[in-house]
Amino acid sequence: MASVIVTGSSRGIGRGVALRFARDGYDVAVNYVQSADAAGALVDTIETDVETDAEAIAVQADVGDPEDAERLVDETIDAFGDVTHVVNNAGIDQHVYTEDLSPKDFDRVMDTNVNGAFNVTKFALPYLREAAESGADPSVTNVSSILAHTGAPIECHYAASKAGILGLTKSHAKDFAPEIRVNAVAPGHVETDMTADRSEEERAEEMAGIPLERFGQPEDIAQAVAYLRDATWVTGETLNVNGGELVR
Ligand code: NAP
Numbered sequence: 001m002a003s004v005i006v007t008g009s010s011r012g013i014g015r016g017v018a019l020r021f022a023r024d025g026y027d028v029a030v031n032y033v034q035s036a037d038a039a040g041a042l043v044d045t046i047e048t049d050v051e052t053d054a055e056a057i058a059v060q061a062d063v064g065d066p067e068d069a070e071r072l073v074d075e076t077i078d079a080f081g082d083v084t085h086v087v088n089n090a091g092i093d094q095h096v097y098t099e100d101l102s103p104k105d106f107d108r109v110m111d112t113n114v115n116g117a118f119n120v121t122k123f124a125l126p127y128l129r130e131a132a133e134s135g136a137d138p139s140v141t142n143v144s145s146i147l148a149h150t151g152a153p154i155e156c157h158y159a160a161s162k163a164g165i166l167g168l169t170k171s172h173a174k175d176f177a178p179e180i181r182v183n184a185v186a187p188g189h190v191e192t193d194m195t196a197d198r199s200e201e202e203r204a205e206e207m208a209g210i211p212l213e214r215f216g217q218p219e220d221i222a223q224a225v226a227y228l229r230d231a232t233w234v235t236g237e238t239l240n241v242n243g244g245e246l247v248r
Contacts, residue, residue, distance in 0.1 A: 002136060003027035003080040005072060007063050007120055008090030010035035012192030013143065015042055016218025017087050017225050022046040022054040024226060029076040030058045031090065055080070063090045063116030064108075066123075073123040083127040084136045085229055088117035089143040091161075093194050095154045106157045113161035117142050117168055125176070132179035140176075141228050142169045143221075144186040144238060149247045162186075166238055173236030181235040183228040188242025190216035211244035 003026055009018040010032035018028045019042070028046060032039040039058035046056040057079045061068035076083050091113045094105060121140055128138040147155070148162035166184055173182040189195055189206050195215070198206070207213065224241045228234065240247055 002084040002131075003029065003076065003082055004085040004087060005029040005031065005076050005083060005120060005124065006087045006089055007031045007072075007116065008033075009087075010039040010042065010058075012194060013187065013190055013218045013221045014087070014089040016222040017089060018042060018056075019046070019050070020219070020222035020226050021085070021087075021229075022050045022056065023052060025052045025054055026085070027054055027080045028056045029072065029079070030056055031061055031063070031072055032058065033060065033062050033090070036060060062112075063088075063120055064111035066119050069116070069119035070123045072120060073127065077127060082131055083124050084131045084138050086120055086124050086128070086140045087143070087225055088120055088140065088165075090116050091143065091194075093155060093158050097154050098156055101157065109157040110161050110164070113158070114164040114168065117165060121168075121172060121182075125180075128176075128180045137181070137232055138179070139181045139183070139229050140169075140172065141225050142182070142184045144169070144184045146186055146188045146240065146242050146245060146247060148186060149240075169238065170236050177235060181228075181231075183231075183234060183236065184238040185221060185224045185228065186238050186240045186242070186247075187216055187221050188240075188245045190218060190221060192218065209245050210242070214243060216241065216243060 006018045008014040043056040061072040131138040144165040145162040147159040169184040
């Protein structure tokens with residue numbers, strides 16, 4: 001059986017990715033930092049409603065903390081015996097002008113968004129290599145953002161973290177080839193808690209730049225992650241999934 005760790009999968013995009021992997025037959029480690037009830041409910045959904053034999057566990061771990069990240073991997077191995085895929089999705093955002101942005105808050109966003117992806121990948125690496133030796137096609141998919149390409153007003157640390165994810169992705173793709181493929185997905189505006197605070201005016205302005213005339217859903221991103229998981233000759237790539245928004 002194959003298994004996946006999806007970081008930050010109690011809600012939003014990560015939840016959609018976890019469900020997609022379960023529907024495709026993978027055991028899933030659902031990771032969260034504080035939403036224990038939501039993570040537990042997702043485990044129940046996977047084990048009772050999904051029509052595959054997929055099993056699931058919920059693991060509380062702050063991915064920015066190396067000890068937590070290592071425990072997340074260990075608990076996944078204890079439960080499933082392998083880790084064949086990692087989706088580094090956990091992320092936080094904050095809207096604040098640089099003048100008002102504290103170095104501590106800058107670090108907090110970097111810790112979760114960049115260090116978190118590094119930490120989980122690092123501790124999963126021996127198991128991903130083991131999976132490759134057994135004939136699997138292991139992969140890591142990192143969740144970046146359209147803002148990695150465009151930059152963003154009032155969230156420079158977030159945009160920098162998401163650009164950092166692209167550097168991490170390309171570097172790890174080279175480091176881990178040919179055994180493990182590493183790619184990134186760069187979503188545009190997806191309707192989750194992270195974007196729920198946008199005003200009607202901001203939403204209208206963002207929508208005007210989206211040729212497909214709708215915001216994304218977690219399932220749209222899950223579909224792209226599933227493609228990268230299955231794309232056996234693709235590594236070091238970034239897949240932009242944003243309804244056709246111009247990236248520049
Ligand atoms: P969300 O709805 O706010 O969910 C964030 C998830 O990350 C939650 O499961 C949260 O767990 C978890 N999390 C936060 N900090 C964590 C930590 N330190 N350790 C482990 N888990 C942590 O966010 P989302 O919109 O689904 O975003 C998911 C990813 O997509 C993020 O990396 C985000 O930057 C990226 N993204 C989102 C959009 C968008 O428009 N929504 C666009 C581009 C990229 P708890 O529930 O326990 O708090």
